[in-house]
Every structure is written in C-alpha cells, then in structure tokens.
Amino acid sequence: MEQTTTPPSAARRSERAHQAVLTSAIEVFKELGYARLTIDAIASRARVSKATIYRWWPNKAAVVMEGFLAAVEPEIAFPDSGSLRRDLISQMVALARLLEKTRLGQMAVSLLAESQHDHSLRTAFRDQWIAPRRAVARAVIERAIERGEIDGGVDVDVVLDLLYGPLYYRLLVGLGPLDRPYIDGVVQTVLEGIAIPGK
Amino acid sequence: MEQTTTPPSAARRSERAHQAVLTSAIEVFKELGYARLTIDAIASRARVSKATIYRWWPNKAAVVMEGFLAAVEPEIAFPDSGSLRRDLISQMVALARLLEKTRLGQMAVSLLAESQHDHSLRTAFRDQWIAPRRAVARAVIERAIERGEIDGGVDVDVVLDLLYGPLYYRLLVGLGPLDRPYIDGVVQTVLEGIAIPGK
Amino acid sequence: MEQTTTPPSAARRSERAHQAVLTSAIEVFKELGYARLTIDAIASRARVSKATIYRWWPNKAAVVMEGFLAAVEPEIAFPDSGSLRRDLISQMVALARLLEKTRLGQMAVSLLAESQHDHSLRTAFRDQWIAPRRAVARAVIERAIERGEIDGGVDVDVVLDLLYGPLYYRLLVGLGPLDRPYIDGVVQTVLEGIAIPGK
Amino acid sequence: MEQTTTPPSAARRSERAHQAVLTSAIEVFKELGYARLTIDAIASRARVSKATIYRWWPNKAAVVMEGFLAAVEPEIAFPDSGSLRRDLISQMVALARLLEKTRLGQMAVSLLAESQHDHSLRTAFRDQWIAPRRAVARAVIERAIERGEIDGGVDVDVVLDLLYGPLYYRLLVGLGPLDRPYIDGVVQTVLEGIAIPGK
DNA sequence: TGTTAATCGAGACGGTACGTCCAGTCTTGAC
DNA sequence: GTCAAGACTGGACGTACCGTCTCGATTAACA
Numbered sequence: 101m102e103q104t105t106t107p108p109s110a111a112r113r114s115e116r117a118h119q120a121v122l123t124s125a126i127e128v129f130k131e132l133g134y135a136r137l138t139i140d141a142i143a144s145r146a147r148v149s150k151a152t153i154y155r156w157w158p159n160k161a162a163v164v165m166e167g168f169l170a171a172v173e174p175e176i177a178f179p180d181s182g183s184l185r186r187d188l189i190s191q192m193v194a195l196a197r198l199l200e201k202t203r204l205g206q207m208a209v210s211l212l213a214e215s216q217h218d219h220s221l222r223t224a225f226r227d228q229w230i231a232p233r234r235a236v237a238r239a240v241i242e243r244a245i246e247r248g249e250i251d252g253g254v255d256v257d258v259v260l261d262l263l264y265g266p267l268y269y270r271l272l273v274g275l276g277p278l279d280r281p282y283i284d285g286v287v288q289t290v291l292e293g294i295a296i297p298g299k
Numbered sequence: 300m301e302q303t304t305t306p307p308s309a310a311r312r313s314e315r316a317h318q319a320v321l322t323s324a325i326e327v328f329k330e331l332g333y334a335r336l337t338i339d340a341i342a343s344r345a346r347v348s349k350a351t352i353y354r355w356w357p358n359k360a361a362v363v364m365e366g367f368l369a370a371v372e373p374e375i376a377f378p379d380s381g382s383l384r385r386d387l388i389s390q391m392v393a394l395a396r397l398l399e400k401t402r403l404g405q406m407a408v409s410l411l412a413e414s415q416h417d418h419s420l421r422t423a424f425r426d427q428w429i430a431p432r433r434a435v436a437r438a439v440i441e442r443a444i445e446r447g448e449i450d451g452g453v454d455v456d457v458v459l460d461l462l463y464g465p466l467y468y469r470l471l472v473g474l475g476p477l478d479r480p481y482i483d484g485v486v487q488t489v490l491e492g493i494a495i496p497g498k
Numbered sequence: 499m500e501q502t503t504t505p506p507s508a509a510r511r512s513e514r515a516h517q518a519v520l521t522s523a524i525e526v527f528k529e530l531g532y533a534r535l536t537i538d539a540i541a542s543r544a545r546v547s548k549a550t551i552y553r554w555w556p557n558k559a560a561v562v563m564e565g566f567l568a569a570v571e572p573e574i575a576f577p578d579s580g581s582l583r584r585d586l587i588s589q590m591v592a593l594a595r596l597l598e599k600t601r602l603g604q605m606a607v608s609l610l611a612e613s614q615h616d617h618s619l620r621t622a623f624r625d626q627w628i629a630p631r632r633a634v635a636r637a638v639i640e641r642a643i644e645r646g647e648i649d650g651g652v653d654v655d656v657v658l659d660l661l662y663g664p665l666y667y668r669l670l671v672g673l674g675p676l677d678r679p680y681i682d683g684v685v686q687t688v689l690e691g692i693a694i695p696g697k
Numbered sequence: 698m699e700q701t702t703t704p705p706s707a708a709r710r711s712e713r714a715h716q717a718v719l720t721s722a723i724e725v726f727k728e729l730g731y732a733r734l735t736i737d738a739i740a741s742r743a744r745v746s747k748a749t750i751y752r753w754w755p756n757k758a759a760v761v762m763e764g765f766l767a768a769v770e771p772e773i774a775f776p777d778s779g780s781l782r783r784d785l786i787s788q789m790v791a792l793a794r795l796l797e798k799t800r801l802g803q804m805a806v807s808l809l810a811e812s813q814h815d816h817s818l819r820t821a822f823r824d825q826w827i828a829p830r831r832a833v834a835r836a837v838i839e840r841a842i843e844r845g846e847i848d849g850g851v852d853v854d855v856v857l858d859l860l861y862g863p864l865y866y867r868l869l870v871g872l873g874p875l876d877r878p879y880i881d882g883v884v885q886t887v888l889e890g891i892a893i894p895g896k
Numbered sequence: 897t898g899t900t901a902a903t904c905g906a907g908a909c910g911g912t913a914c915g916t917c918c919a920g921t922c923t924t925g926a927c
Numbered sequence: 928g929t930c931a932a933g934a935c936t937g938g939a940c941g942t943a944c945c946g947t948c949t950c951g952a953t954t955a956a957c958a
C-alpha cells in the first residue's frame with residue numbers, strides 16, 4: 101500500500117513509530133469515530149510526535165486509510181466451492197457483515213465518504229480495498245463463464261457493480277439492513293440477468 | 300423540507316435572509332467545493348450574519364443540503380412512455396448526467412459523503428433526494444408488473460437498489476464513467492433478471 | 499436624573515416599564531455583577547422588550563447607573579452635630595460601609611470603572627453620585643471655617659479630595675479595608691493639616 | 698511580572714512572539730484605546746496567531762496589563778534631594794503628568810478600571826504598578842521620620858493614600874486637572890498634617 | 897366613544913469579537 | 928542525527944451580546 105499513501109523516502113527510520121501510529125489510528129477511530137478523531141490524539145496515543153506523522157503521511161485521512169488497510173488486509177479469504185451463487189453469496193455476506201457490524205466497516209464507510217474530497221485517498225481506497233475484492237469475485241465469475249454457466253457476453257464490470265453497488269448504496273443512504281434475504285435477492289436477480297439466454 | 304433541517308419557530312423568519320442563504324450556499328459551493336466552503340463565506344455573500352445562519356441551521360452541511368434540495372427540486376420530471384426500459388434508461392441517464400457532470404451532482408455526492416457523519420443529514424438526504432426519485436421509478440416498475448411485463452414476485456426495493464446502487468457506487472469509488480453503454484448494461488441485466496421466467 | 503441619561507420625549511413613557519427596568523437592573527447586577535450582566539437579562543427579567551430599554555437609555559451602563567442612583571438616592575442623610583470631626587467621620591464611615599460591604603457599593607465601583615470608557619456616564623456619576631455627597635461635606639467644612647475652627651485659606655476642593663480620594667483609591671486598588679481606624683487616621687491627618695496654624 | 702500575569706510553563710515560549718504581542722498591545726491601545734482594542738488586532742499587528750495569545754494570557758486585559766507594565770517599568774526614577782516636600786512633589790508631578798497627559802497614563806487608568814472586574818488583574822496592577830511607587834515614596838517618608846522632620850507616630854500607609862488617593866480620585870471622577878497648584882495643595886496639607894506637633 | 901399614533905412585548909436581524917479547536921509546520925533539547 | 932515534545936501560524940468554528948429593526952397588539956389622549 102506504500103505506493104499510494106506512502107513515505108517520501110521509504111527509508112523508514114522507526115518501524116516502531118510506524119506501527120504505533122497505525123495501531124493508534126485504529127484505536128482512536130474506534131473510540132471517537134472519524135469526525136472527532138485528531139492527529140494530536142493519534143500522536144499522543146502512539147507516543148510519537150506530530151512531526152513524525154506528517155513526515156510519513158500527507159494528512160489525517162491518509163493515516164486512517166493506511167491503518168484501516170493494514171488492519172483489514174488479512175481478511176480477504178474467499179472460498180472457491182464450484183458454485184457461483186454460493187461463492188458470491190458467501191463473499192457478499194462476509195462483506196456485508198464487516199461493513200454493517202464492525203468498526204472496521206465503519207472505517208471503510210468513513211473513508212469512502214472522506215475520499216470524496218481527497219483524490220489520493222480515493223485512489224488508495226479503490227486500489228487497496230475495493231479492487232482486491234473485485235478481483236477475487238471477477239475470477240469467480242470468469243470461471244463460471246468458462247464453465248458455460250453464464251452468458252459469456254456480459255460485461256463483468258457491470259456485474260460486479262450490480263453486486264457490490266447495492267450494498268454500499270443501501271448502507272450509505274440508509275435504506276435498510278444488509279441481511280441475508282436482501283443479499284439473496286440481489287444475487288438471485290443478477291444471476292437471472294446473466295444466465296445463458298436459452299437456458 | 301423544513302421538517303428535516305428544521306427551524307426553531309418558522310414564524311417570524313425573514314424570507315429574504317432564508318433565500319439569500321440558500322442561494323449563496325449554492326454559489327459558494329460551486330466556486331469552492333464542499334471542503335473549502337465556510338459559513339462565513341455564505342454569510343457574507345448572502346449579506347446575512349453568521350448568527351442568522353446558526354439560528355436556523357445546525358451546521359454547514361444542513362445549509363448546503365437545504366440549498367441543494369431547493370435548487371434541485373424542480374427537476375424531478377419523469378416521462379411515462381409506456382416502455383419500462385425506455386423510462387428507466389431515461390431517468391437513469393438524466394440522473395447520471397446530473398451526478399457526474401453538474402455542480403448540483405457534485406453537491407449531491409458531497410452531501411451523501413458528509414451525511415455519513417451526521418444522522419439528521421442522512422435522513423434529509425434520503426427522504427428529500429433519494430426517496431422521490433425512487434418513488435417515481437417504483438411507480439414505473441409497478442405499472443410494468445400490472446401490465447404483466449415483468450415478474451410480480453420481485454422485491455421492488457431490490458430492483459431499485461440494483462438500478463441506482465451501481466450508479467452511486469461507480470461514481471463514489473471512481474470506477475469509471477456513467478455513460479450510456481454502462482447504463483444500458485445495467486438496465487439490460489436487471490430487466491433480464493426480473494423478466495417473467497418462461498417468457 | 500433624566501437630564502443626563504435622558505429620554506426622547508418623556509411623555510408617553512410607561513412608568514411600569516421604567517420602574518421594572520431599574521429594579522431588574524439592580525437585581526441582575528446583584529446576581530451576576532456588572533461584567534456578566536446583559537441587557538437581554540434585564541429585559542426578560544423586567545418583561546420588557548430590549549427595544550424599550552434602548553428607547554430610553556443609550557446603553558447598558560446608563561441603565562445600571564440610573565438603577566443605582568434610584569436605589570441609593572434616599573440614603574444621603576447627613577447629620578449636623580456641630581463637631582466637624584464627628585460629622586466627617588460619620589459620613590465617611592457610612593460611605594465606606596456602603597462602598598465596601600453592599601451590592602450598591604459594588605455597583606458604584608463598577609460604574610466608576612465603567613465610566614472611564616464612557617464620557618456621559620462619567621458626567622452622570624460625578625454629578626449624581628459624587629457631587630451631592632461633596633456638597634454636604636463642603637457645607638460642613640464651610641460652617642467650620644465660619645466658626646473659625648479651621649484655616650479659612652484652605653482650598654475646600656483639595657480637602658474634599660483628601661477625604662474621599664483615599665477611600666476610593668484604597669478600595670479600587672485593593673490596598674486594605676476601609677475600617678474605622680483607617681478613617682480615623684485619614685480624618686485626623688487632614689484636620690491636623692487644615693487646623694488654624696497657630697492653634 | 699511573569700509571576701502575576703503568568704505563563705503555564707514559561708519554558709519553550711517564543712521570545713519573539715512574546716515581545717511582539719506586548720509591543721503590539723501598546724501600539725493598538727495607543728491608536729484605538731482600551732474599549733476598541735481587540736485581540737485580533739493585537740495578533741495581526743504582532744504577526745502572531747490568536748491561539749498564541751490565548752495560550753499565554755487569559756484575556757485581553759492581561760495582555761494589555763503586561764504590555765503596560767513592560768513599557769512603563771523603566772520610568773520609576775526618584776530623586777532623593779534631602780527635602781521631603783521637594784521629593785514628594787517631584788514624584789507626584791511626574792506621576793500626575795504621566796497619568797493625565799500620556800497614553801501610558803491612559804492605559805493605567807483603563808487598567809485600573811478594568812481590574813475592578815478581574816481579580817488577578819487587580820493584583821497585578823497593585824503589585825506591579827502601584828506598589829513600586831509607594832515603596833519609593835515610603836522610603837522617602839521614613840527617612841524624614843528618621844531625620845525627625847515629621848511625626849514618627851503617623852501611619853505611613855495612610856500618608857501614602859493621602860498623597861496618591863486624591864490624584865487617582867480626581868482623575869477618575871473627572872473633578873479637575875492635576876496641575877501644580879493642586880499637587881502643592883495636597884502635599885502642603887498632608888505635610889502640615891504630619892508635622893511634628895509642637896513645631 | 898371611537899380614532900389615531902406612540903409605545904409596548906416579542907424576537908429576528910446584521911455585526912463584531914470572543915475564545916476554542918485543529919491542521920499542518922517549525923523549533924528545541926535530549927538521547 | 929533522530930525523535931518527542933510541543934509552540935507556532937492560520938483560519939474556521941460556534942457563541943454571545945450588542946444595538947437596530949419590524950411586527951402586531953395595546954393603550955391613552957384627543958376628537
């Protein structure tokens with residue numbers, strides 16, 4: 101993730117300070133939320149000076165972003181069961197749960213919101229958080245196409261948007277819970293929409 | 300819209316000041332964007348005191364929200380051509396153009412982002428901006444169900460999310476343009492997904 | 499006192515409102531002191547509108563001044579016992595007690611302080627509060643001169659300043675209490691200073 | 698003077714900013730007077746942020762007080778000519794001139810007024826401005842007592858009040874000019890009052 | 897006894913300054 | 928030479944009052 105949120109020289113002086121900042125960023129976020137989080141709070145929690153933070157990150161959003169990505173990275177597991185529907189639902193349920201129920205999910209939402217006013221943040225969010233998940237799902241879909249389960253003519257990007265878009269939309273706008281029936285409905289309709297025509 | 304952004308008494312309010320604030324909020328937004336917009340700038344532009352703004356709105360987001368809603372309200376026209384596809388595409392193209400190409404659309408995105416940290420704002424955005432558009436599209440879909448064009452068993456809310464969700468998602472995350480082919484793809488897949496099974 | 503704090507027409511004035519304002523001014527002063535006293539507080543306490551206050555008084559200091567003068571006026575009694583020393587001490591003890599121990603005295607001090615930044619207030623304070631007391635003391639001293647008790651060549655204004663000056667000075671600067679020994683000392687020295695030379 | 702108007706740590710304070718604030722405070726006072734002086738004006742004149750001022754001083758009065766004391770401090774010269782009368786008159790004339798004719802004197806009066814509503818200010822004014830002058834005059838008087846020029850039984854504090862009190866009183870109340878005849882009169886009467894009885 | 901005009905309570909208004917907060921930069925001293 | 932500690936500038940924030948203003952409702956003197 102360094103190439104987007106990133107240091108000026110990469111010759112990291114203190115790894116301890118680096119880690120402490122990321123950890124503190126997450127802790128402070130969990131306690132106060134994005135709006136009330138301050139760089140000062142992160143710095144003093146991490147027993148690091150503000151100057152150190154600004155040496156390595158351009159602004160507070162970047163710190164939180166990197167903290168978020170570091171904390172969430174390991175969790176991109178994805179089972180390949182052979183059933184397209186089952187795999188999609190499995191990933192979407194996990195994602196929905198994360199987004200809706202956990203602090204990390206709230207961080208993701210806050211960061212998506214914040215990134216609307218910060219271009220580099222938007223790039224980081226897209227490349228580090230959104231893209232990996234899409235890549236995995238894309239692979240699943242492409243395997244289904246190869247197996248002839250679904251129409252080869254579909255635009256996979258559109259399909260991915262049809263799967264993920266409703267989740268974020270519903271969550272951001274506050275239209276209702278991301279529960280199992282909802283996800284089933286979304287996946288069902290999308291699969292129906294991309295099924296092999298004559299089948 | 301008063302019932303959401305809400306005045307203390309609504310009675311003796313100066314209509315001149317009220318309008319000037321809303322107008323100025325939009326103008327300042329257009330010039331500076333949300334992040335650099337300040338209450339002071341709105342106040343001095345509107346030749347109104349800051350105290351007046353704070354008397355009637357709780358914070359800058361609420362001012363911008365009401366300004367946005369006032370400016371955008373007239374534009375909720377929606378033709379009923381009898382063709383479900385044509386009507387959906389027509390609304391979505393108009394919406395996509397607004398969101399992607401106009402200042403008002405940028406305001407909408409900013410407000411959606413901002414509303415993630417402000418509950419009352421989220422309610423206002425949902426009820427005043429999102430809901431009306433959904434209501435119109437819902438009517439179109441329900442008419443199609445009555446005509447037997449599409450499956451009566453579908454959850455219309457899911458269908459609406461499948462139509463609008465990708466738009467906002469793609470825009471917020473920055474995945475690509477909301478152009479005609481994209482919208483065609485989304486609508487095509489959704490319609491396919493909710494077609495009468497045997498047809 | 500109207501000739502200094504002054505109304506526009508004096509005619510149609512509501513006596514009820516007038517009195518209520520003065521009374522409330524004193525009450526609010528007693529509760530909050532001068533610095534935290536506001537016209538709004540006086541107005542709402544008096545169940546009078548701010549406009550009414552501003553119609554009849556130029557600013558908050560003038561209101562408090564008139565309230566003070568109205569409340570304190572009755573207390574200018576002064577016994578003429580025939581003994582210069584006893585009369586002076588009697589007045590000074592009464593004045594010292596008022597200034598040091600009572601809310602009205604605190605009002606006097608506040609008004610003297612405030613009047614340093616407000617010319618009309620200074621005039622009012624001097625003419626309505628200071629002058630009457632000096633006039634009485636002046637009469638006492640002049641009678642003593644007539645009786646040949648003290649040197650006829652003294653400048654009575656200087657003598658009055660020597661009597662009152664230390665009181666206000668000691669109080670404003672906070673140099674010590676205005677107790678009986680102090681007043682005795684002041685009066686003693688002054689009387690010694692203006693005694694008939696050869697006596 | 699730090700021990701009264703006082704910093705929180707005094708340690709890492711920027712001397713440049715500190716001096717600039719004091720200097721600017723005096724300049725702004727001279728241009729606008731106390732009532733129209735603002736912290737913003739001092740800050741921008743000193744090219745210092747408001748936050749810096751509020752970090753080191755509790756309010757505008759404290760800033761002005763420290764500025765006043767810094768500017769006036771050097772001027773406590775006092776000749777010891779051997780003549781009590783000449784020395785007293787010399788100091789009082791200098792003080793009267795300062796108070797009545799100079800901006801610094803106006804600052805002193807404003808600060809004395811302001812200090813009526815601020816306890817720490819009163820202490821500072823008394824200890825930093827009033828006390829040093831009294832100390833010098835006290836020494837002069839005590840030397841005269843030692844020389845047997847005046848009555849050893851007098852309360853020196855009372856004498857000091859009799860000398861300074863009339864000056865401040867006359868000035869604050871606006872009773873007349875602090876000219877040479879006035880000062881002569883005051884000193885004359887006081888010296889008469891404390892002369893050795895039989896002399 | 898009604899008319900009329902000033903005064904009244906209520907409270908929104910423009911304006912000014914306040915004192916606080918935080919972002920992001922810069923300085924200093926200890927290790 | 929690096930880092931913590933933390934002071935610094937800059938600038939928006941939201942609050943508090945000021946003194947002015949508009950609005951009907953009330954009231955008192957005159958017609």
